[in-house]
Amino acid sequence: MATSDNKLIQVKDLKKYYNGESIKALDGVSVDINKGDVMVVIGPSGSGKSTFLRSLNLLEEPTSGTIIFEGTDITQKKGPDGKKLNIDLHRQKMGMVFQHFNLFPHKTILQNMTLAPVKVKGMSQEDADKKALELLGRVGLADRANAYPIQLSGGQKQRVAIVRALAMEPDVMLFDEPTSALDPEMVGEVLDVMKKLAQEGMTMVVVTHEMGFAREVGSRILFMADGKLLEEGSPDAIFNHPQNPRLQDFLSKVL
Amino acid sequence: MNFATIGQNIVKLTAKYWDKFLLTGMGYTLSLAAITVAVGAILGALIAFMRMSKIAPLRWIASIYTEIIRSGILAVDIGQTEAARSLGMSHRLTMTQIILPQAIKNILPALGNEFIMIIKDTSLASTFFIGDLMTQVLVVKGATYLTIEPLIMVAVIYFALTFVLTKLLGVFERRLRRGDVR
Numbered sequence A: 001m002a003t004s005d006n007k008l009i010q011v012k013d014l015k016k017y018y019n020g021e022s023i024k025a026l027d028g029v030s031v032d033i034n035k036g037d038v039m040v041v042i043g044p045s046g047s048g049k050s051t052f053l054r055s056l057n058l059l060e061e062p063t064s065g066t067i068i069f070e071g072t073d074i075t076q077k078k079g080p081d082g083k084k085l086n087i088d089l090h091r092q093k094m095g096m097v098f099q100h101f102n103l104f105p106h107k108t109i110l111q112n113m114t115l116a117p118v119k120v121k122g123m124s125q126e127d128a129d130k131k132a133l134e135l136l137g138r139v140g141l142a143d144r145a146n147a148y149p150i151q152l153s154g155g156q157k158q159r160v161a162i163v164r165a166l167a168m169e170p171d172v173m174l175f176d177e178p179t180s181a182l183d184p185e186m187v188g189e190v191l192d193v194m195k196k197l198a199q200e201g202m203t204m205v206v207v208t209h210e211m212g213f214a215r216e217v218g219s220r221i222l223f224m225a226d227g228k229l230l231e232e233g234s235p236d237a238i239f240n241h242p243q244n245p246r247l248q249d250f251l252s253k254v255l
Numbered sequence B: 001m002n003f004a005t006i007g008q009n010i011v012k013l014t015a016k017y018w019d020k021f022l023l024t025g026m027g028y029t030l031s032l033a034a035i036t037v038a039v040g041a042i043l044g045a046l047i048a049f050m051r052m053s054k055i056a057p058l059r060w061i062a063s064i065y066t067e068i069i070r071s072g073i074l075a076v077d078i079g080q081t082e083a084a085r086s087l088g089m090s091h092r093l094t095m096t097q098i099i100l101p102q103a104i105k106n107i108l109p110a111l112g113n114e115f116i117m118i119i120k121d122t123s124l125a126s127t128f129f130i131g132d133l134m135t136q137v138l139v140v141k142g143a144t145y146l147t148i149e150p151l152i153m154v155a156v157i158y159f160a161l162t163f164v165l166t167k168l169l170g171v172f173e174r175r176l177r178r179g180d181v182r
């Protein structure tokens, strides 16, 4: 199944150290992310999940290792054409959703969603508005287009953050604990949007503590601990037949 | 269009418009560049000299304003930069569209506070007979031999000034902050 043109992101021996070598946030992670994967990353706090995710779009600069995204090694300073690698171009193709939403408070919902498409991709404001309204409609927020972020609930903010990233038409969506900052009653509405996105075939990498979501929506589960990828498998394999003692221990605590 | 015609056109244009290119155009380009560099150098030198000055108040002024602006920028949540960059926005776009508009909201109130502080501190300038409120006390005192009355009068003015300005600043600050929390 996994032919080479099916691979969207290839991560090879990725390491990220802080304070010299004293903190090994990532200690040699290798994994291929294929088109259409809904890869859910689980593991105890401090195991390197965020660092892994944030390395994929180089919000964190890896200490060593390679990340090949759509055929380009984005960890290199120079692109294949010998010119300086423009990471902005690759980031446009990787949407990211943060735990704390990070909406732009001084811009309306519509402006939040159209700024990058217009200023970065050169889309016309009319086209960008149209696209944004259509996306907002899909998450049930078309009537909030002219509101400011402060006027929205947490769940609404996160839905906007998701469609803001989608407005750039990315090839993969990265989620870092998208429901961890939400009041419990709002978790469902955000997970529903993510589930719909997965069903539409979007490639997703999701760091989450929502084991129900991982089990139901995930196509592959990664278990991380101490900066290492300790176990990888289908939801059934991971949740029903865990092998690694650290995973067994982790699951006994969270399930 | 081929290279020969392009070449001929260039020759023709050179004959007809050489002054436009060589005098007007180049003149503007060079002067613009010169002005930019000059303004930059003057501002830079000014701040640098102020920060290195032997005169303590100058050092102090330069460091206060650079610090107000620097911390105004740093106070903007790092998540804003990360969100912008993750959308593919360049460093420059992120600065101009996302960070600076929010930093202004930190910087303006701080400058306002600074202004109010300075109003009080200018009383020290009366030592040099500059003409400020405190100097007027000395003037009135010199003319009338009354000490306490003019002092009370300017004290009231100082109080009214700073009180009203502080209140205005508070209103202004609240207006700035409206719609601001993520």
Ligand SMILES: Nc1ncnc2c1ncn2[C@@H]1O[C@H](COP(=O)(O)OP(=O)(O)O)[C@@H](O)[C@H]1O
Residues within 6 Å of the ligand: A018, A019, A023, A024, A025, A043, A044, A045, A046, A047, A048, A049, A050, A051, A052
């Ligand atoms: N900027 C940083 N400086 C120093 N240590 C860091 C930094 N960011 C993360 N770490 C450390 O790296 C490890 C992995 O962190 P993180 O990726 O955030 O874990 P997770 O998302 O799984 O909770 C932790 O031990 C954390 O303290």
Ligand SMILES: [Mg+2]
Residues within 6 Å of the ligand: A049, A050, A051, A177
């Ligand atoms: Mg994390």
